[in-house]
Amino acid sequence: MSEQKIFRAAMIVIGNEILSGRTQDKNIQYVAQKLNDKGIRLSEVRVVPDIDDEIVHAVQALSEKYDYVFTSGGIGPTHDDITADNVARAFNVGISQNEEAYKILLDYYGEGELTDARLRMARIPVGASLIPNPVSAAPGFNIENVYVMAGVPKIMQSMVDYIVPSLVAGAPLLTRTVETSLYESELAEGLGAIQDQYPDLDIGSYPGYGPTKSSVSVVLRGIDQSQLDRAAQDVEAFIASI
Amino acid sequence: MSEQKIFRAAMIVIGNEILSGRTQDKNIQYVAQKLNDKGIRLSEVRVVPDIDDEIVHAVQALSEKYDYVFTSGGIGPTHDDITADNVARAFNVGISQNEEAYKILLDYYGEGELTDARLRMARIPVGASLIPNPVSAAPGFNIENVYVMAGVPKIMQSMVDYIVPSLVAGAPLLTRTVETSLYESELAEGLGAIQDQYPDLDIGSYPGYGPTKSSVSVVLRGIDQSQLDRAAQDVEAFIASI
Numbered sequence: 001m002s003e004q005k006i007f008r009a010a011m012i013v014i015g016n017e018i019l020s021g022r023t024q025d026k027n028i029q030y031v032a033q034k035l036n037d038k039g040i041r042l043s044e045v046r047v048v049p050d051i052d053d054e055i056v057h058a059v060q061a062l063s064e065k066y067d068y069v070f071t072s073g074g075i076g077p078t079h080d081d082i083t084a085d086n087v088a089r090a091f092n093v094g095i096s097q098n099e100e101a102y103k104i105l106l107d108y109y110g111e112g113e114l115t116d117a118r119l120r121m122a123r124i125p126v127g128a129s130l131i132p133n134p135v136s137a138a139p140g141f142n143i144e145n146v147y148v149m150a151g152v153p154k155i156m157q158s159m160v161d162y163i164v165p166s167l168v169a170g171a172p173l174l175t176r177t178v179e180t181s182l183y184e185s186e187l188a189e190g191l192g193a194i195q196d197q198y199p200d201l202d203i204g205s206y207p208g209y210g211p212t213k214s215s216v217s218v219v220l221r222g223i224d225q226s227q228l229d230r231a232a233q234d235v236e237a238f239i240a241s242i
Numbered sequence: 243m244s245e246q247k248i249f250r251a252a253m254i255v256i257g258n259e260i261l262s263g264r265t266q267d268k269n270i271q272y273v274a275q276k277l278n279d280k281g282i283r284l285s286e287v288r289v290v291p292d293i294d295d296e297i298v299h300a301v302q303a304l305s306e307k308y309d310y311v312f313t314s315g316g317i318g319p320t321h322d323d324i325t326a327d328n329v330a331r332a333f334n335v336g337i338s339q340n341e342e343a344y345k346i347l348l349d350y351y352g353e354g355e356l357t358d359a360r361l362r363m364a365r366i367p368v369g370a371s372l373i374p375n376p377v378s379a380a381p382g383f384n385i386e387n388v389y390v391m392a393g394v395p396k397i398m399q400s401m402v403d404y405i406v407p408s409l410v411a412g413a414p415l416l417t418r419t420v421e422t423s424l425y426e427s428e429l430a431e432g433l434g435a436i437q438d439q440y441p442d443l444d445i446g447s448y449p450g451y452g453p454t455k456s457s458v459s460v461v462l463r464g465i466d467q468s469q470l471d472r473a474a475q476d477v478e479a480f481i482a483s484i
Contacts, residue, residue, distance in 0.1 A: 016446050019284045020415070021274030022461060023448070025267065028289070032263030042261045044296070045289035047270070050446070054286070077427040078447045079434035117430030136449075152449060173262070185319040188359030192321035204258050204292070205320045206265070207378075207394060219264060 004223070007170045008043040009035055010062040014073035014083050015151055016050050026153045027072045034160050039169035039223075040068060050080050052089070059090035063146050068167065070160070073151030075140060077117040084141070087148055088125035098124035101139050108137035131159050171223035176232040178218040180239050183207075187216060190238040198231045200224065246465070249412045250285040251277050252304040256315035256325055257393055258292050268395045269314045276402050281411035281465075282310060292322050294331070301332035305388050310409065312402070315393030317382060319359040326383070329390055330367035340366035343381050350379035373401050413465035418474040420460040422481050425449075429458060432480040440473045442466065 011031050017023040025047070032042045043066060048054045055074075062069045074083035088095040101122040106114055121138035124130070131140035131147065133155055140149045140159050149159040180187070184207050195203045201222040208215050218235050222228050253273050259265040267289070274284045285308060290296045297316075304311045316325035330337040343364040348356055363380035366372065373382035373389065375397055382391045382401050391401040422429070426449050437445045443464040450457050460477050464470050 013287075016444060016463075017448055017461065018270065019274055019287070020278055020417070020461075020463060021271050021276075021284070022417070024271045028260065029263050029266045032261055034263075036262055042263070043291055045255075045261070045287075047287035049285055050444075076447070076449065077430040079430065079437050080446045115427060115430075117427040120430070121427075175262070175264070185357060185359040185363075188319040188321065188357075188362070195321050202258060202292075204322045205318070206259055207318065219259065219262075221258075221262060 004170055007040040007067045007168070009040050009068040009070060010044040010046070010066045011042060012055070012058045012062060012069065012071040013045065013047040013151075014050065014055055014071055015047065016080075018047050019049055027151070027156050030153070030157055031070055031072075031160055034164050035068075036173045038164050038167060039172040040167060041173060050074060050082060052082060052086050055083060055086035056090045059087055059146060063090070063144060067145060069146045070163075071146065071148050072156050075121065075138065075148060075150055077120050077138075081120070083148055084123055084125060087143060087146060090146075091125065091143055093143070094126045095123050096126060097122045098128070098130070098141075100130055104130075104132075104137055104139060132162060134158050173221055173223060174225055174228050176220045176228050178220075178232055178235045178239065179215060180218065181215050182239060182242060183214065184216050186242055187218065187239070190242075191218065191235070194231060194234050194238065197234070198222075198227060201227065201231055203231070203235075246412055249282045249309045249410070251282050251310040251312065252286040252288070252308045253284060254297070254300045254304060254311065254313040255287065255289040255393075256292065256297055256313055257289065258322070260289050261291055269393070269398050272395070272399055273312055273314075273402055276406050277310075278415045280406050280409060281414040282409060283415060292316060292324060294324060294328050297325060297328035298332045301329055301388060305332070305386060309387060311388045312405075313388065313390050314398050317363065317380065317390060317392055319362050319380075323362070325390060326365055326367060329385060329388060332388075333367065333385055335385070336368045337365050338368060339364045340370070340372070340383075342372055346372075346374075346379055346381060374404060376400050415463050415465060416467055416470055418462045418470050420462075420474055420477045420481065421457060422460065423457050424481060424484060425456065426458050428484055429460065429481070432484075433460065433477070436473060436476050436480065439476070440464075440469060443469065443473055445473070445477075 074081045128141040128143040135155045149156045204219045206217045316323045370383040370385040377397045391398045446461045448459045
């Protein structure tokens with residue numbers, strides 16, 4: 001099983017509103033869960049500001065390093081929506097009015113309402129294919145291994161749901177969680193030993209601090225169900241032995 | 243005002259639990275708000291996995307690029323807590339038992355309970371100074387311009403509150419928000435023109451999609467209150483004119 005190719009993805013959140021603290025990000029977890037369920041590991045996330053060069057550099061660095069890159073934010077009609085232009089720059093391709101996107105916007109707004117601002121949303125890098133937007137029409141797009149999505153969570157989620165089924169992926173990442181009221185430090189040595197026995201699994205421990213008592217979640221992740229079950233049994237037996 | 247040095251920071255979230263989608267990040271927004279209130283712009287966030295080289299590279303790249311770097315996660319007693327070792331590697335310094343950290347842990351746990359696993363939390367890069375942990379004793383630390391904090395939100399927040407007042411900073415980033423029920427595309431041209439008039443401000447528009455109606459928040463950010471007030475008045479007058 002461990003010889004299988006592991007598909008890895010990165011996400012770029014383009015948004016001053018996250019970096020200013022105005023908005024609590026809700027997109028990372030959604031993308032993470034959908035990708036991992038599909039068999040693609042979300043391996044890095046970058047939140048970058050609405051600055052041309054920062055977007056270009058992040059797209060270039062991550063599209064080279066990972067199998068897939070997902071961006072969210074910056075594809076609306078206003079002056080701060082600079083994602084499409086910078087993705088085009090990142091791949092050194094032109095950007096122009098996409099006829100398919102134009103028709104989608106014309107159909108949605110009607111001729112009299114398709115203003116210059118709205119037409120900006122039909123500007124798509126040359127060679128990209130569109131990602132439908134069932135909420136507000138303006139499409140996302142895919143170029144090379146980069147998927148450009150809206151930042152509004154409801155729209156982003158529908159775009160993720162559209163994209164993910166068609167991606168080539170590996171085995172889904174499976175998870176087992178063992179909860180305990182022991183302290184992390186009591187678990188440390190034994191968990192380290194179990195991790196050493198199962199190099200193909202990723203075993204993490206996450207302390208939680210409730211109002212009255214602490215607890216630790218031991219999370220085991222991997223692609224081989226029987227290996228995961230054996231390791232989880234070992235963790236349970238170890239905890240019971242303390 | 244625009245000649246003033248702008249202090250910029252980055253954050254590194256070290257955590258497989260965020261990338262797997264298991265945990266919703268709660269730390270980015272807290273750090274963003276506290277830094278921006280202080281007069282330090284959070285300019286980039288990276289979420290990286292619990293992999294040695296990824297942590298080293300992120301620390302090196304971001305500590306070189308920004309005035310301050312804040313990390314969260316990976317400083318507990320278990321095998322997956324690898325942050326301290328990799329921050330030491332990033333700065334090419336040794337790591338050893340820090341006597342001050344040892345005393346803090348000894349005081350908290352008592353001699354009989356200060357196990358090898360817990361002693362791991364006294365391993366601190368040589369030359370670093372400690373950041374107190376009022377919740378569970380194990381300290382964070384500061385080396386060069388990097389501040390290493392716990393990942394558990396309650397602990398991380400108390401560390402941020404301890405660190406931020408002592409940082410050298412610029413003018414706080416001030417914000418004005420104008421809400422409207424107009425569409426973003428109706429605002430686009432006018433907002434772009436106002437942005438051009440105020441190059442020192444950052445004007446963003448953020449659509450929200452409620453169950454029955456849409457709305458847009460126009461957010462203006464800058465360090466000069468009177469300029470911000472004038473620009474917000476211009477935005478209000480523009481919206482009223484549509």
